[in-house]
Amino acid sequence: MRITLQQIADRAGVSRGTVDRALKRRGRINAEVAENIRQIAREMGYSPNRAGRALAIGRQNLYLGVILQAADTPFMQNVLRGVEDAGKEAEQLGIRVELRSNPDQNAQKTCAFMQELLTEECQGLALIPVEDPQISAMIRSYHEKGIPVITFNSDLQDSGRDCFIGPDAIRSGRTAAGLMAEILPEGACAAVISGYPHNESHQNKVNGFGGELSCIRPDLQLLPVYYAYDNNIAAGRITEELLENYGDKPLGIYLAAAGAEGVCAVLRECRQPGQVKVVSNDLTNANKQALKEGYLQFLLGQDAYRQGYEPIMQLVNRLIDGTELPSEAQYINIDIKNRYNLE
Amino acid sequence: MRITLQQIADRAGVSRGTVDRALKRRGRINAEVAENIRQIAREMGYSPNRAGRALAIGRQNLYLGVILQAADTPFMQNVLRGVEDAGKEAEQLGIRVELRSNPDQNAQKTCAFMQELLTEECQGLALIPVEDPQISAMIRSYHEKGIPVITFNSDLQDSGRDCFIGPDAIRSGRTAAGLMAEILPEGACAAVISGYPHNESHQNKVNGFGGELSCIRPDLQLLPVYYAYDNNIAAGRITEELLENYGDKPLGIYLAAAGAEGVCAVLRECRQPGQVKVVSNDLTNANKQALKEGYLQFLLGQDAYRQGYEPIMQLVNRLIDGTELPSEAQYINIDIKNRYNLE
DNA sequence: TTGAAAGCGCTAACAA
DNA sequence: TTGTTAGCGCTTTCAA
Numbered sequence: 001m002r003i004t005l006q007q008i009a010d011r012a013g014v015s016r017g018t019v020d021r022a023l024k025r026r027g028r029i030n031a032e033v034a035e036n037i038r039q040i041a042r043e044m045g046y047s048p049n050r051a052g053r054a055l056a057i058g059r060q061n062l063y064l065g066v067i068l069q070a071a072d073t074p075f076m077q078n079v080l081r082g083v084e085d086a087g088k089e090a091e092q093l094g095i096r097v098e099l100r101s102n103p104d105q106n107a108q109k110t111c112a113f114m115q116e117l118l119t120e121e122c123q124g125l126a127l128i129p130v131e132d133p134q135i136s137a138m139i140r141s142y143h144e145k146g147i148p149v150i151t152f153n154s155d156l157q158d159s160g161r162d163c164f165i166g167p168d169a170i171r172s173g174r175t176a177a178g179l180m181a182e183i184l185p186e187g188a189c190a191a192v193i194s195g196y197p198h199n200e201s202h203q204n205k206v207n208g209f210g211g212e213l214s215c216i217r218p219d220l221q222l223l224p225v226y227y228a229y230d231n232n233i234a235a236g237r238i239t240e241e242l243l244e245n246y247g248d249k250p251l252g253i254y255l256a257a258a259g260a261e262g263v264c265a266v267l268r269e270c271r272q273p274g275q276v277k278v279v280s281n282d283l284t285n286a287n288k289q290a291l292k293e294g295y296l297q298f299l300l301g302q303d304a305y306r307q308g309y310e311p312i313m314q315l316v317n318r319l320i321d322g323t324e325l326p327s328e329a330q331y332i333n334i335d336i337k338n339r340y341n342l343e
Numbered sequence: 344m345r346i347t348l349q350q351i352a353d354r355a356g357v358s359r360g361t362v363d364r365a366l367k368r369r370g371r372i373n374a375e376v377a378e379n380i381r382q383i384a385r386e387m388g389y390s391p392n393r394a395g396r397a398l399a400i401g402r403q404n405l406y407l408g409v410i411l412q413a414a415d416t417p418f419m420q421n422v423l424r425g426v427e428d429a430g431k432e433a434e435q436l437g438i439r440v441e442l443r444s445n446p447d448q449n450a451q452k453t454c455a456f457m458q459e460l461l462t463e464e465c466q467g468l469a470l471i472p473v474e475d476p477q478i479s480a481m482i483r484s485y486h487e488k489g490i491p492v493i494t495f496n497s498d499l500q501d502s503g504r505d506c507f508i509g510p511d512a513i514r515s516g517r518t519a520a521g522l523m524a525e526i527l528p529e530g531a532c533a534a535v536i537s538g539y540p541h542n543e544s545h546q547n548k549v550n551g552f553g554g555e556l557s558c559i560r561p562d563l564q565l566l567p568v569y570y571a572y573d574n575n576i577a578a579g580r581i582t583e584e585l586l587e588n589y590g591d592k593p594l595g596i597y598l599a600a601a602g603a604e605g606v607c608a609v610l611r612e613c614r615q616p617g618q619v620k621v622v623s624n625d626l627t628n629a630n631k632q633a634l635k636e637g638y639l640q641f642l643l644g645q646d647a648y649r650q651g652y653e654p655i656m657q658l659v660n661r662l663i664d665g666t667e668l669p670s671e672a673q674y675i676n677i678d679i680k681n682r683y684n685l686e
Numbered sequence: 687t688t689g690a691a692a693g694c695g696c697t698a699a700c701a702a
Numbered sequence: 703t704t705g706t707t708a709g710c711g712c713t714t715t716c717a718a
Contacts, residue, residue: 002434002437004695005696006695014704015705015706020698028704033704049694050695051396051397051435051696052695055392057698092390092392094392171684178681182681183525183526212683333686335678335679336679336681340514340555348711348712358688358689360691361688371687376687392710395694395712395713396712398713399693400694401694403713403714
């Protein structure tokens with residue numbers, strides 16, 4: 001049988017309550033006695049029973065808040081699935097999960113949600129932030145109250161959040177560059193279609209891609225960056241332009257943001273699969289289809305499910321095991337998919 | 344607050360014990376009453392509290408058995424890490440995990456372990472099998488006693504195991520073919536270095552690779568399969584031979600089994616990184632190093648950690664939640680790694 | 687066939 | 703500063 005608090009108490013000649021206080025460092029305890037108890041616990045190899053703890057703290061009616069942005073994109077749907085699964089696990093342990101979704105990425109509304117959860121005294125918050133000083137200020141209020149905040153999917157610098165869980169955009173761009181470098185022939189052109197010029201994540205991918213590619217394949221002609229504003233039609237137009245201007249050479253296109261569908265629509269019209277090499281982000285159904293048909297060579301996934309699942313579970317574990325959250329960013333693995341290892 | 348057994352009992356006008364019997368279908372209960380209780384539970388949206396259950400069943404001193412083979416390879420070390428982490432989680436819930444490792448893949452010893460765990464009445468077994476009728480017979484004895492058996496890493500057909508968790512070798516070979524097809528130029532030679540001719544997993548990879556590659560790149564010259572018997576020196580010799588015979592053409596090498604280190608040692612001597620295109624299995628440190636240096640283009644991982652972690656956790660969940668195990672094979676994702684998305 | 691009660695390991699409120 | 707106790711939700715044993 002595993003070691004229990006009672007066994008430690010017996011050995012130390014004190015009561016269970018005292019052992020608990022010593023181990024949890026809740027003050028109000030004789031320092032010497034406490035140290036002795038901790039020593040004994042260490043010797044006996046004590047590690048708390050998770051079920052016991054979960055059951056006991058369940059009386060406090062604990063709950064966690066989650067705030068999502070723009071949950072209607074295919075990517076966010078997968079994030080949502082992760083959130084929901086983690087939520088189910090939490091509820092099975094008696095921890096409620098309050099989910100709020102913000103369709104229009106509105107900072108005001110996000111703030112209102114945060115205020116609401118704060119006044120209801122939630123025990124932790126996982127949120128996809130929108131870039132806004134109000135949000136940062138709100139995160140600081142959480143921090144002052146000792147309520148942990150995890151940003152996920154995208155980070156908010158200097159907001160005082162406890163940790164961030166999400167993609168490493170620069171690395172994602174570099175990974176795409178590595179793929180492009182392998183598949184483009186000597187002297188080819190490499191184009192980048194990004195989303196928004198001021199989106200940090202998009203920009204990081206672009207920089208990661210361009211920086212790495214020009215370094216490892218100096219023979220390629222790296223074209224200036226295009227912006228499609230996450231719009232398929234715009235991406236399609238850019239593709240037409242690219243084909244017109246550089247269609248006589250081998251061509252590679254890296255999509256740092258949405259728009260692959262638009263690109264592939266144009267390629268389907270006037271090119272054979274694989275003639276233009278395309279590397280894109282986002283494991284959407286349309287993209288998977290294009291990958292299977294050969295109009296996309298590689299897809300880079302960010303494991304959307306895990307991005308939703310992990311933050312909740314970390315808050316849950318903090319609550320139950322009392323472990324502290326990691327203080328640094330935790331980057332989700334970058335998945336490379338070709339048509340054979342999809343799913 | 345979540346619905347509890349007591350609340351259902353109150354509504355149904357019976358005791359907690361009766362509700363439990365009705366929901367768990369432990370017989371000895373009036374059929375009508377039972378149906379009524381189940382109906383109420385459904386209406387109230389009851390779902391059991393995991394912590395409560397874990398705590399209660401903890402009194403039975405439950406334990407699970409795990410049997411590993413040849414745990415000294417780098418791959419198995421990662422599997423082991425997964426097993427250990429899952430074991431820790433199990434122990435935190437009061438479920439003991441008994442781990443046995445079989446260094447020399449001996450069927451006799453594996454059988455002895457299985458017999459031992461069986462007589463000690465373990466509540467579930469996860470094992471990496473060795474191909475042997477004795478093992479299959481043992482699995483059947485488990486089955487008769489109602490003790491679930493999960494094979495992992497490699498399967499044992501027709502043994503009556505409850506489910507298999509591991510890699511899909513054919514798909515792994517196809518994935519490698521997809522990569523090779525992208526990076527080899529027109530008219531190149533493609534070689535395959537496998538491990539053992541009679542190893543099913545190796546053979547599946549070879550078939551997946553060859554079948555797919557000849558289909559999507561008929562212009563390539565697919566060389567006959569070489570066998571290196573998981574030996575780096577042999578793999579190196581094969582590489583020398585390949586360079587000698589086909590060194591004037593562009594060349595690609597797919598490693599379906601161990602030996603990449605030997606291949607890279609030869610390439611380091613007489614070729615520039617990337618001159619010969621190499622796709623290999625196994626995320627060993629040596630392979631990662633070669634990937635970074637450019638002597639390997641891609642590595643295919645089988646998420647060794649998950650292969651160890653998942654089987655244990657599924658047995659744990661079965662014990663705690665009483666859910667049945669999936670009856671089919673569960674394939675672990677195939678990870679494509681280039682030098683940028685390692686880790 | 688059912689109810690009552692003990693107990694799993696832990697936390698927290700209250701007493702001492 | 704410490705001990706005692708009730709109770710979290712569930713399973714299981716023993717009585718009825």
